[in-house]
Amino acid sequence: MGHYFVxxxxxxxxxxxxxxxxxxxxxxxxPGGVLGAxxxxxxxxxxxLARIQHQLGLDRxxxxxxxxxxxxxxxxxxxxxxxxxVSVKDQIMAALPRTVLLLGLSLTVGLALGVTAGVVAAVKQxxxxxxxxxxxxxxxxxxxxxWLGLLLxxxxxxxxxxxPGGGMYTVGMPFSLMDRVKHLVLPVTAVSFGISGQYAxxxxxxxxxxxxxxxxxxxxxxxxxxxxxxxxxxxxxxxxPLVTIFALQLPWMVGGFVVTESIFSWPGMGRxxxxxxxxxDYPMMLAVILMxxxxxxxxxxxxxIAYVFLDPxxxxxxxx
Amino acid sequence: MSNTAEADTVGSRAPGGTWATASQDRSxxxxxRRRFVRHRLAVGGLLLVLLLITxxxxxxxxxxxxxxxxxxxxxxxxxxxxxxxGTDDLGRDEFARTMLGGRVSLSVGLISVVVALMxxxxxxxxxxxxxxxxxxVLMRFTDMMFAFPAMxxxxxxxxxxGQRLSSLSLVIGLVSWMTIARLVRASFLSLKEEEFVTAAxxxxxxxxxxxxxxxxxNSLGTIIVAATLGVARAIxxxxxxxxxxxxxxxxxxxxxxxxxxxxxQLESATWLSVFPGLMIFLAVLSINFxxxxxxxxxxxxxxxx
Numbered sequence: 001m002g003h004y005f006v007x008x009x010x011x012x013x014x015x016x017x018x019x020x021x022x023x024x025x026x027x028x029x030x031p032g033g034v035l036g037a038x039x040x041x042x043x044x045x046x047x048x049l050a051r052i053q054h055q056l057g058l059d060r061x062x063x064x065x066x067x068x069x070x071x072x073x074x075x076x077x078x079x080x081x082x083x084x085x086v087s088v089k090d091q092i093m094a095a096l097p098r099t100v101l102l103l104g105l106s107l108t109v110g111l112a113l114g115v116t117a118g119v120v121a122a123v124k125q126x127x128x129x130x131x132x133x134x135x136x137x138x139x140x141x142x143x144x145x146x147w148l149g150l151l152l153x154x155x156x157x158x159x160x161x162x163x164p165g166g167g168m169y170t171v172g173m174p175f176s177l178m179d180r181v182k183h184l185v186l187p188v189t190a191v192s193f194g195i196s197g198q199y200a201x202x203x204x205x206x207x208x209x210x211x212x213x214x215x216x217x218x219x220x221x222x223x224x225x226x227x228x229x230x231x232x233x234x235x236x237x238x239x240x241p242l243v244t245i246f247a248l249q250l251p252w253m254v255g256g257f258v259v260t261e262s263i264f265s266w267p268g269m270g271r272x273x274x275x276x277x278x279x280x281d282y283p284m285m286l287a288v289i290l291m292x293x294x295x296x297x298x299x300x301x302x303x304x305i306a307y308v309f310l311d312p313x314x315x316x317x318x319x320x
Numbered sequence: 321m322s323n324t325a326e327a328d329t330v331g332s333r334a335p336g337g338t339w340a341t342a343s344q345d346r347s348x349x350x351x352x353r354r355r356f357v358r359h360r361l362a363v364g365g366l367l368l369v370l371l372l373i374t375x376x377x378x379x380x381x382x383x384x385x386x387x388x389x390x391x392x393x394x395x396x397x398x399x400x401x402x403x404x405x406g407t408d409d410l411g412r413d414e415f416a417r418t419m420l421g422g423r424v425s426l427s428v429g430l431i432s433v434v435v436a437l438m439x440x441x442x443x444x445x446x447x448x449x450x451x452x453x454x455x456x457v458l459m460r461f462t463d464m465m466f467a468f469p470a471m472x473x474x475x476x477x478x479x480x481x482g483q484r485l486s487s488l489s490l491v492i493g494l495v496s497w498m499t500i501a502r503l504v505r506a507s508f509l510s511l512k513e514e515e516f517v518t519a520a521x522x523x524x525x526x527x528x529x530x531x532x533x534x535x536x537x538n539s540l541g542t543i544i545v546a547a548t549l550g551v552a553r554a555i556x557x558x559x560x561x562x563x564x565x566x567x568x569x570x571x572x573x574x575x576x577x578x579x580x581x582x583x584x585q586l587e588s589a590t591w592l593s594v595f596p597g598l599m600i601f602l603a604v605l606s607i608n609f610x611x612x613x614x615x616x617x618x619x620x621x622x623x624x625x
Contacts, residue, residue, distance in 0.1 A: 018464045023476070030479045142605040144556050146563045147597030150579060150586070158587050165586075255471025259560045263583075274564055277475040289472055296467045 005305065012297050019293045020073075020286075024066050027282045069286075079283040081276075088287050091272060096291070098168060099268035103257060106188045110195025115239070117196065118203025122211065123230065133200055140197020145256045149190040149263040156186060166265035187264040194256065202245050203238070210238040240310050247303035251296050355617035362613020368606035372599070376422030385413035387420045388571055396589050406591040408581070417573040418595050424562070424574035425603060428489045429555040433547050435493020436554075440500030441543070447501070448508025449531055459505065462498050470495040474557060478566045488567060492554045503546050507539035541618035548611035552604045559600045575600045 053059055060068075072079065078088040114137070121133035157165035163185045164170065170179050210216065211234060219229045254270075261270035269288055276284035356362055375382060390410045399406045405414035447458040465473070473495045481487035511517065512535060520534050561567040562576030570577060575596040582592035 015460075015464055015467065019467060022464070022468075026476045026480060030476075031482075138605075138608070142552070142601055142608055144559055144597070144600050144604070146560060146576075147579060147593075147600060150583065150593045150597065154586055154590060154593060251466060251469040254469035255474075255557075255560075258469075258471050258475075259564065262564055273472060273475065277479060278565060280479060285476065289468070289476070292469050292472055293467050296469065300467075 008301055015297055020290055023286055023289050078287050081284050082281045083279050088283050092287055095269045095272050102187055102266060106191035109188055110192035111199055114196035114199025115203050118200040122204045122207035137197035137200040140194050145190055145194055146259050146263050152186045152190055168267055187260055187266055191260050202242055206241050207238040210234050243303050243306050247300045250299045254292050352617045356613050359613040361609045365606035365609025372422055372603055373426060375419045376426055379419035383416040385416040387416035399591055405595045408592055409585055418599055421573040421575045421578055424568050425555050425558055428558040429551045431489035432492035432554040433550045435490055436497040436500055440497035441504055444501035444504025445508050448505035449512055462501050466498045483569055492557050500546055503542050507542050508535055511535045511538050545611055545615045548614055552607040555603055
């Protein structure tokens with residue numbers, strides 16, 4: 001078991017390296033190159049650009065550049081942004097907890113709502129509740145998060161003025177928990193609507209497959225309380241595939257998150273990446289993309305590990 | 321449940337006609353069409369898609385207004401009989417712009433899926449058919465591309481390739497072929513063990529012939545459904561990119577881009593942030609209905625209710 005974890009963890013390293021190479025090369029391929037960010041400066045002469053190029057080590061062969069960047073990155077020196085010249089690492093370290101907060105809350109709310117709705121819909125298949133859940137979850141699937149976000153801001157911020165339409169706290173106000181919570185309501189609603197829609201669909205489908213299996217009938221026949229059958233027999237099996245779906249959906253979710261943070265001016269990782277992409281600020285892009293990819297790889301790893309605990313039938317290769 | 325008998329008879333063979341003689345193949349597609357037509361939501365979705373496409377193609381005909389003409393005296397007017405969806409901050413007719421905006425979203429959606437097929441199909445079929453080392457290398461590469469959040473990868477590609485319609489389609493295709501590659505591989509892996517492939521090989525069919533004539537037709541159902549749902553996803557990605565200012569550039573209207581500009585008028589002009597979003601939503605919704613309908617129609621085990 002422990003052996004398996006270690007091996008999977010080691011496998012993640014070449015994957016991350018591969019991703020860093022691809023990202024590095026792609027960024028080199030941006031027209032205007034790494035200096036594109038400076039190129040638009042009116043005052044910059046050819047000599048200036050050559051000097052900057054030398055300072056940044058851009059006149060060296062590509063693989064040398066990559067290796068020296070990688071060496072610095074691994075040691076925790078993530079460089080400075082081209083625009084504004086602030087530390088990439090400081091900015092990321094400030095943004096990361098904010099993103100974790102927003103994503104964590106949205107996931108918790110979305111999963112809790114989605115799974116509950118899916119279970120109810122499956123148990124009462126073809127009922128009114130089932131129809132409502134099925135319809136709502138399909139809407140959640142088709143609703144672009146930025147439009148939902150815009151409508152939420154329009155309704156609850158502009159019109160009703162219940163919640164602020166963006167940002168993380170009211171500028172110039174001393175720390176207040178209530179204020180923070182109010183700023184979270186709309187973005188969390190926007191993100192979790194889509195998430196809960198997807199999970200309601202998956203949960204319902206997964207439950208319906210298990211619901212009529214023999215062992216469930218046996219459990220009922222033994223005279224167990226229906227609730228006991230649901231929680232101890234059905235859910236335990238039906239919810240396992242959701243773990244895989246969660247890991248597979250994560251890259252897509254991260255993408256939606258970049259957009260959400262931009263709509264609600266939430267100063268997290270997604271917004272950092274957006275600003276960096278607009279300005280072609282490559283040290284920031286590289287670092288944020290690597291962080292996102294690492295998170296996705298880690299989530300997949302955790303999903304595989306969670307499987308072992310959730311489903312005793314799964315045994316990864318035994319080494320003699 | 322009047323079609324139980326029918327489902328039972330077709331259920332005895334794999335979708336696409338495992339013993340694909342010409343006549344059986346034709347009858348399979350006829351069945352697919354019959355089952356699709358019976359799927360009310362799917363047909364409704366298809367009609368809506370066609371309506372949206374017609375609107376986008378005939379945009380200059382269906383409205384007398386020029387979507388690019390600036391007319392300051394009528395700026396920011398709410399929807400009226402003259403301006404069905406109101407006017408924007410430059411007095412341009414929102415209805416004309418929304419219709420025209422459909423061209424961007426719908427064509428990028430379609431072309432990008434063609435790109436995704438052109439990349440995903442060869443990779444998936446090669447991995448699934450050849451197997452072994454080739455499979456391993458190709459699938460590790462696919463896994464790696466999967467670990468990039470598509471939106472994030474698209475942002476870099478946009479910076480490299482530019483923000484024209486053609487490059488946006490290419491970008492979205494290049495970040496979404498992985499799903500197709502995986503599905504095709506899985507389908508090829510199981511199909512190549514089927515008896516009809518062994519039979520074809522034993523009569524001396526070449527690998528190319530086996531793939532093109534025997535395996536590919538049988539995975540067509542999977543591919544068509546994945547491609548249809550892919551269009552819906554591509555439309556969301558395109559609108560999101562445009563919304564972030566990384567898509568088609570103004571003044572050419574696109575649904576996502578219109579929403580981006582509507583954000584500045586959130587308080588004074590509500591309608592500007594409603595209609596383009598509604599169009600994205602309707603396009604995605606209807607394409608998803610079509611995709612679901614196709615899936616149900618092509619899977620004989622599934623009863624159409």
